[in-house]
Amino acid sequence: MDPKEVVDHLVALKVMRLTKPALVSPKIVTCDFRDLPGNILNNFLKDDATSVVQMETLAAGQFLLLPQSFGNIYLGETFSCYVCVHNETSQTVQSVSIKADLQTSSQRIPLSTQNQSPVMLDVDETLSDVIHHEVKDLGTHILVCEVTYMSNFNTLASFRKFFKFEVMKPLDVKTKFYNAESDDVFLEAQIQNITSGPITLEQVSLESSQHFSVKSLNDVEDSLSVFGYVTLLQAQESCQYLYRLTPKENTSTEIKLPVAAKNIGKLDIVWRSNLGEKGRLQTSQLQRITPDYGDIRLVYENIPSKVTVDEPFSFKCKIVNASERTLDLILKLRSIQGSSLLWCGISNRKLGPLEPGNVKNIELTALPINTGLHIITGVSLVDLFLKRTYDYDDLASVYVC
Amino acid sequence: MDNKPSLSQYFSSSEVPPASQFFDEIGSSPSDMIQSIYLGENEVNTTTTTNLFSQNVTTALTQQKMPQEMTFANVLPTVSGSTAVPAASLPDPSTFFDTIGPEPQIGTSKSGMATPAILTEAMDGLSIKNQAVDIEADRRRDAWIPTEEAKKTLLKAQSSPKGSFFPEREVLTMPGLVLEEELGDALQEVAVKYLGVSTAGSRGVVRADHVSRDEAGLRELLRTGYLRAAVNLTATLLAAAGQGVGRMHRPTKHTPRSLQLWLTRFAIMVRIKLHEPLLKEAEPFGDLSKPDMFYQFYPDTYENRTGSMAPFSLRLLIAELPGHVGKPEEAMDRLYTMLDVIQKMLSNLQQGKTEDGTGTITSEQDKVESIRLWTGRQTRVLHSIVNCAIALKDYRLASKILVSLQKQASSPAQKRALSSALCRLWLLAGHVKAAMVHLEDAREQRHHLCPTPDVREYVDLGLIDIAHGKYQEAANNFARAADQEPTNIMVANNLSVCLLYMGRLKEAISVLQKAINSDPERGLNEKLLINLCTLYELESSKTNEKKLNLLRMLCKHKSDTIPNVLECLKLG
Numbered sequence: 001m002d003p004k005e006v007v008d009h010l011v012a013l014k015v016m017r018l019t020k021p022a023l024v025s026p027k028i029v030t031c032d033f034r035d036l037p038g039n040i041l042n043n044f045l046k047d048d049a050t051s052v053v054q055m056e057t058l059a060a061g062q063f064l065l066l067p068q069s070f071g072n073i074y075l076g077e078t079f080s081c082y083v084c085v086h087n088e089t090s091q092t093v094q095s096v097s098i099k100a101d102l103q104t105s106s107q108r109i110p111l112s113t114q115n116q117s118p119v120m121l122d123v124d125e126t127l128s129d130v131i132h133h134e135v136k137d138l139g140t141h142i143l144v145c146e147v148t149y150m151s152n153f154n155t156l157a158s159f160r161k162f163f164k165f166e167v168m169k170p171l172d173v174k175t176k177f178y179n180a181e182s183d184d185v186f187l188e189a190q191i192q193n194i195t196s197g198p199i200t201l202e203q204v205s206l207e208s209s210q211h212f213s214v215k216s217l218n219d220v221e222d223s224l225s226v227f228g229y230v231t232l233l234q235a236q237e238s239c240q241y242l243y244r245l246t247p248k249e250n251t252s253t254e255i256k257l258p259v260a261a262k263n264i265g266k267l268d269i270v271w272r273s274n275l276g277e278k279g280r281l282q283t284s285q286l287q288r289i290t291p292d293y294g295d296i297r298l299v300y301e302n303i304p305s306k307v308t309v310d311e312p313f314s315f316k317c318k319i320v321n322a323s324e325r326t327l328d329l330i331l332k333l334r335s336i337q338g339s340s341l342l343w344c345g346i347s348n349r350k351l352g353p354l355e356p357g358n359v360k361n362i363e364l365t366a367l368p369i370n371t372g373l374h375i376i377t378g379v380s381l382v383d384l385f386l387k388r389t390y391d392y393d394d395l396a397s398v399y400v401c
Numbered sequence: 402m403d404n405k406p407s408l409s410q411y412f413s414s415s416e417v418p419p420a421s422q423f424f425d426e427i428g429s430s431p432s433d434m435i436q437s438i439y440l441g442e443n444e445v446n447t448t449t450t451t452n453l454f455s456q457n458v459t460t461a462l463t464q465q466k467m468p469q470e471m472t473f474a475n476v477l478p479t480v481s482g483s484t485a486v487p488a489a490s491l492p493d494p495s496t497f498f499d500t501i502g503p504e505p506q507i508g509t510s511k512s513g514m515a516t517p518a519i520l521t522e523a524m525d526g527l528s529i530k531n532q533a534v535d536i537e538a539d540r541r542r543d544a545w546i547p548t549e550e551a552k553k554t555l556l557k558a559q560s561s562p563k564g565s566f567f568p569e570r571e572v573l574t575m576p577g578l579v580l581e582e583e584l585g586d587a588l589q590e591v592a593v594k595y596l597g598v599s600t601a602g603s604r605g606v607v608r609a610d611h612v613s614r615d616e617a618g619l620r621e622l623l624r625t626g627y628l629r630a631a632v633n634l635t636a637t638l639l640a641a642a643g644q645g646v647g648r649m650h651r652p653t654k655h656t657p658r659s660l661q662l663w664l665t666r667f668a669i670m671v672r673i674k675l676h677e678p679l680l681k682e683a684e685p686f687g688d689l690s691k692p693d694m695f696y697q698f699y700p701d702t703y704e705n706r707t708g709s710m711a712p713f714s715l716r717l718l719i720a721e722l723p724g725h726v727g728k729p730e731e732a733m734d735r736l737y738t739m740l741d742v743i744q745k746m747l748s749n750l751q752q753g754k755t756e757d758g759t760g761t762i763t764s765e766q767d768k769v770e771s772i773r774l775w776t777g778r779q780t781r782v783l784h785s786i787v788n789c790a791i792a793l794k795d796y797r798l799a800s801k802i803l804v805s806l807q808k809q810a811s812s813p814a815q816k817r818a819l820s821s822a823l824c825r826l827w828l829l830a831g832h833v834k835a836a837m838v839h840l841e842d843a844r845e846q847r848h849h850l851c852p853t854p855d856v857r858e859y860v861d862l863g864l865i866d867i868a869h870g871k872y873q874e875a876a877n878n879f880a881r882a883a884d885q886e887p888t889n890i891m892v893a894n895n896l897s898v899c900l901l902y903m904g905r906l907k908e909a910i911s912v913l914q915k916a917i918n919s920d921p922e923r924g925l926n927e928k929l930l931i932n933l934c935t936l937y938e939l940e941s942s943k944t945n946e947k948k949l950n951l952l953r954m955l956c957k958h959k960s961d962t963i964p965n966v967l968e969c970l971k972l973g
Binding site for chain 1: 671
C-alpha cells in the first residue's frame with residue numbers, strides 16, 4: 001500500500017497494515033540415510049532457523065513472518081497499521097507530525113495517534129505510531145495520512161497519502177423463529193462463514209430483549225458445545241445455534257402482546273481467524289412475527305403423550321380472552337364422523353362471561369376407540385355476541401395404544 | 402582436495418577431526434555410528450554421546466553438557482552429522498549402492514541438534530544400524546507392494562525363460578531431462594548484477610569444476626550448498642546413464658543408481674523451487690507403480706531381489722510434489738495411497754509375513770527392525786499428510802492425525818512436541834482456547850523432561866499472547882526464551898516481529914541485524930531476510946544500501962541455497 005511519491009519531501013511516509021503475522025516452516029525435503037544425498041538434505045532442514053527441533057518434518061512452525069500483503073479486512077475486525085515517518089535528509093527536520101483519518105462512505109473518523117504534538121526528527125530518525133480502529137462500516141474506506149513538517153524555507157510543508165481498502169462482510173446470519181404453544185419462542189440462527197478462510201466461532205450468544213429470558217440450547221452437559229471440541233467453520237460452511245426464549249411473567253399475562261415483544265434480542269458473535277485475528281459483530285434487534293390469536297386463544301395443557309385404547313383420558317383446556325371486550329362463550333364438543341376419539345361430558349356448555357385478558361380452565365375427557373396417532377378434533381367455541389363459531393381441530397395429537 | 406580459500410575454510414577444518422581418521426574409526430567400529438549430539442534444548446535424558454565422538458569433535462560440543470550416566474543400550478540409534486567430510490573420504494561411488502557399509506556423517510558443523518526418537522521416527526532412514534551386507538536390510542528398505550496390474554507383468558517377467566521376456570511399452574517408465582540449460586549460481590548472478598563483478602568475484606565460485614564428476618562430487622556440491630551446480634551435475638550423470646534430454650518416452654534401463662540420481666535431482670529442485678521443469682521431469686515416473694520400478698522386473702540382473710528399485714524417499718517426494726505447486730489435495734490423495742500400502746505391509750509384518758506378504762519372516766529381530774523402519778516411514782507420510790492439510794487449512798484433519806500420532810508416541814519428548822504442534826495448529830485456525838489446552842498438555846509433558854519452561858514453551862506462550870493481541874507479554878516470553886538461548890535465531894526473529902507490533906520499529910530492526918551478525922550462517926535465512934527487508938522498507942524509502950549489505954553478507958557466508966534471493970531482499 002505504497003503509492004509513488006511525486007514531490008521530494010524531507011521526510012518519507014510509510015504505512016503497513018498489521019494483520020497477524022504468519023507461522024512459517026521450511027521446505028521439507030528429506031532423504032533416507034542411505035540415499036545418495038545421505039543426511040545432507042536432512043541437515044539442511046535441521047539447520048534451518050524456521051524448522052522446529054525434533055519436529056522438522058511437520059509444517060507447524062514457530063517462526064513468525066510479517067504480513068506480506070494487505071489481505072482482506074472484514075466488518076467487525078480491527079484495522080491496525082503502522083505509520084512511519086522517516087527523515088530522509090542529512091539534517092534535522094523540525095516540527096514533524098502525523099495525522100491519520102479514516103474516511104468511510106458516511107463519515108470521517110479521526111484515528112487517535114499518540115504523538116499529536118510536532119517533534120524534531122534527527123537524521124535517520126523515525127516518528128512512528130501504531131493505529132487501531134474497529135471497522136464498523138462496509139465498503140470503501142480510505143486511510144488518509146497527513147504529514148506536516150518544517151521545510152528548509154521555514155514554512156510548514158505537508159503532504160498526504162491515501163490508502164484505499166474495501167471492508168467485506170464476514171458472516172451471513174439467517175434467523176428463523178418458532179412460536180411455541182407454551183408462549184416460548186425458539187430462535188434458530190444459522191451463521192455462515194463468508195470469509196475466504198476458516199474461522200473459529202469463539203462466542204455466539206443471544207442477548208435477549210427485556211421481555212424474554214433466554215436459554216442457549218447449544219451446550220450439552222458440562223457446558224461442552226454441541227459442535228464438540230471444535231467450532232471451526234471452513235469458508236462457506238455454516239452452523240446452527242438454537243435458543244429458547246421464555247416470556248417474563250409480566251408480558252406473558254398480557255395476551256394481546258405489546259409490540260415490543262416482537263423484539264427478541266441481538267446475537268453477539270465473536271470469531272477468530274489466522275493466529276487469533278479477532279472479529280466481533282452484533283446483529284440488529286431481531287424481530288419475530290407475533291402470532292395472531294384473534295379474539296380467543298385456546299391452548300391444551302397436560303395432554304398425555306400416550307393413552308390406552310378404550311380407556312378415557314383427561315386433559316386441560318385453557319381459554320384466554322385475547323379481545324378487548326367481555327366474551328360470552330359456549331363450548332361445543334362434537335364427535336366427528338370417523339373420528340377415533342369420542343368426547344365424554346357435556347357439549348354446549350356455557351362458560352359464563354370472560355373478562356378481557358382473563359383465563360378459563362376447563363377439563364375435558366375423551367375416549368379413544370382406535371389405536372394410532374389421532375388428532376384431537378371437535379372442539380368449538382361459539383361467541384354468543386358475534387354468533388361466531390371457532391373450530392379448534394388441529395391443535396394437538398395423542399398416541400393411542 | 403582443492404585448497405581454494407573459500408569454502409574449505411568455511412567448513413573450518415579446525416572444528417573437524419581429520420577426515421580420514423574420523424571415517425576410519427567409524428568404519429571400523431560400526432556400532433559407534435550411533436550417536437546423537439545435543440545442542441541446548443532440554444532433552445538431557447535422551448541425549449547421548451559416544452566416546453569416539455566426544456573425543457573427536459570436542460570443539461563442536463564444548464558448550465554442551467555431556468551426560469555421562471547415559472547407557473547406550475536404551476538409546477535409539479540416531480544420526481546427526483556434525484562434521485564435514487571431504488568427498489575423497491566418501492565410499493567409492495561405484496560400490497555405494499551395493500554395500501551397506503558405513504556412510505560418513507555429512508553435514509555442516511552447525512547441524513547437531515538433538516535427535517532423539519522423534520526425529521528418528523520421522524526421518525527413518527537415518528537410523529538404520531550398521532550391518533554387514535545384509536539381504537534382510539535390503540528387503541526391509543526396498544519393500545513395496547506392487548499394484549495388481551504391475552504384479553501381473555512382474556509374474557510374467559519372473560516366469561519367462563531367460564531372455565524371452567519382452568515387456569510392452571505401456572509398462573515402462575521412460576524418463577528424460579527437460580531442463581536443458583545449465584543453471585548458473587543464482588546468488589552469484591544477483592551479486593554480479595547488484596554489486597559488480599569485483600565484489601561478487603570474491604566468492605568461492607564455480608565449485609562445480611573442482612569436484613569429481615560422480616556421486617562423490619555431487620555430494621560435495623550438495624554439502625557445500627552449490628545446489629544449482631549439483632542439479633547440473635545430476636543432468637550430466639543422468640545423460641550418461643541414457644536418460645538425458647530428449648530421452649523421455651524412450652525405453653531405458655533403470656538402475657538403483659539412476660533412480661538415486663533422479664531422487665537427488667528432484668530433491669534439490671524442490672528446495673530451489675524449480676517447480677515447472679520438475680513437474681515435467683517427474684511426470685513420466687507417474688506414481689512409481691510401473692513394474693520396471695521393481696527388482697522383480699529384472700530377474701536376470703537381480704536374481705531373487707524383490708521390492709522397489711525406486712527409493713522410498715523418491716516415492717514420497719513424488720507424492721508430495723503437487724503440494725509444492727499449490728495442489729495439496731492431489732498430494733494428499735497420493736500420500737494416502739502410499740499410506741495404504743505401508744499399512745498393508747505393517748499388517749503383513751504383524752502376521753509374521755514379509756512386508757509384501759509373499760514370504761515369512763523367520764527372525765524376530767528382523768521383524769522388529771522392519772516394523773520400526775516402516776512405522777517410522779508411516780509417521781513421515783502422516784506428517785506429509787498433515788502438512789497438506791495445513792496447506793489446505795483443513796485444521797480438523799491435521800489435528801485428528803496429530804492426535805492419533807500422539808496416542809502412538811512412545812516418549813514424553815514426542816508427546817510433548819506433538820502437543821506443542823497442536824497448540825500452534827489451533828492458533829492458525831484461530832481457536833485460541835484449544836491452543837491453550839494443548840499448551841497446558843505440553844507443559845505437563847515437559848515436566849517429565851525438565852522442571853522449568855524451556856525455549857519451546859516460552860515461544861508457544863508468546864504466540865498465544867500474540868493471538869490475544871498482548872504484544873508486550875509476548876515480547877516478555879520471547880525475551881525469556883532468548884535468555885535461555887541467546888543465539889536462537891527463531892527467538893530473535895519472533896521478538897523482532899513483536900517489537901514492530903508494539904511500535905518499536907528501530908529496535909525490531911536492530912534485533913534482527915544482531916541475530917544475523919551473531920550467526921550469519923543460520924541467521925541469513927530466507928524468511929528472516931524477508932522480515933528484515935520488510936522492516937527496512939517500512940522504515941525508509943532509502944533501503945538499497947542496507948539490502949546490498951545483506952547481499953554482501955550472503956556472498957560471504959552462504960553458497961547457492963536460497964531459491965529466490967531477489968524476492969527475499971525485495972530488490973529490483
